[in-house]
Amino acid sequence: MTGGPRSGRTTVVNALLGAPAVPDGRLPCTDPTVLVRWGDRPGSHMYRSPDDRPDWFSLEQLVGWAAASAAPFMAFADVLYPSELLREVALVDGLADDPGPADRPHLRVHVIDATVGAAPDAGAEPALLVLTKLDLVDADERDACRTAVLAPWGDDVPHVVVDAPRTLRALAKRSGRAYVASGGAALLHAVRRLAQGRRAV
Numbered sequence: 505m506t507g508g509p510r511s512g513r514t515t516v517v518n519a520l521l522g523a524p525a526v527p528d529g530r531l532p533c534t535d536p537t538v539l540v541r542w543g544d545r546p547g548s549h550m551y552r553s554p555d556d557r558p559d560w561f562s563l564e565q566l567v568g569w570a571a572a573s574a575a576p577f578m579a580f581a582d583v584l585y586p587s588e589l590l591r592e593v594a595l596v597d598g599l600a601d602d603p604g605p606a607d608r609p610h611l612r613v614h615v616i617d618a619t620v621g622a623a624p625d626a627g628a629e630p631a632l633l634v635l636t637k638l639d640l641v642d643a644d645e646r647d648a649c650r651t652a653v654l655a656p657w658g659d660d661v662p663h664v665v666v667d668a669p670r671t672l673r674a675l676a677k678r679s680g681r682a683y684v685a686s687g688g689a690a691l692l693h694a695v696r697r698l699a700q701g702r703r704a705v
């Protein structure tokens with residue numbers, strides 16, 4: 505999962521997991537890349553160094569730290585969560601220039617803030633583009649904005665539009681209609697298809 509700073513990557517990851525499993529804001533790590541994988545207890549393994557045994561922290565502790573910005577600094581973190589999707593794939597919440605894990609096959613999902621736009625970069629071809637924050641654009645300008653943001657990648661680039669904060673609110677309220685309207689269902693469907701080795705959308 506690549507994308508510029510504040511593009512919405514972490515909220516998209518949480519929308520895919522179905523809950524705010526990765527706390528808002530930065531985890532107390534020097535490496536901003538976070539590996540999200542299946543685990544039966546929500547929380548995080550944090551490593552002081554690659555050779556070190558990790559320390560375990562619960563999701564409640566992480567949320568408290570993220571809010572208070574008061575945490576022991578670590579080198580990097582894995583977030584664990586019991587989401588069905590994570591039985592199929594692990595997610596890597598990284599930045600635009602993150603090349604992805606060298607030691608396992610991966611697909612790049614690129615997150616773009618539609619209010620900022622983005623030019624294609626030199627990174628690997630994205631398997632899926634995720635447009636965020638289109639809800640912040642005036643309703644009568646949304647189609648034009650979406651077309652302009654996608655234009656550098658060509659007409660048939662696989663993409664979904666999602667309002668991930670709304671997806672998370674819909675999930676909390678168990679509103680199926682709002683879940684679909686926010687793009688959450690289309691996002692999950694597209695990522696599942698990628699995980700199963702088929703074209704995204």
Ligand SMILES: Nc1nc2c(ncn2[C@@H]2O[C@H](COP(=O)(O)OP(=O)(O)OP(=O)(O)O)[C@@H](O)[C@H]2O)c(=O)[nH]1
Pocket residue numbers: 507508509510511512513514515516528529530635636637638639640666667668669
């Ligand atoms: N209105 C709106 N806000 C969004 C959307 N997606 C994300 N946000 C908000 O944008 C802000 C940044 O979202 P994050 O998910 O933290 O973005 P990020 O790319 O992980 O940011 P960093 O890890 O800090 O670089 C948060 O306040 C989100 O609630 C969207 O589709 N619509």
Ligand SMILES: [Mg+2]
Pocket residue numbers: 513514515529597
């Ligand atoms: Mg983030």
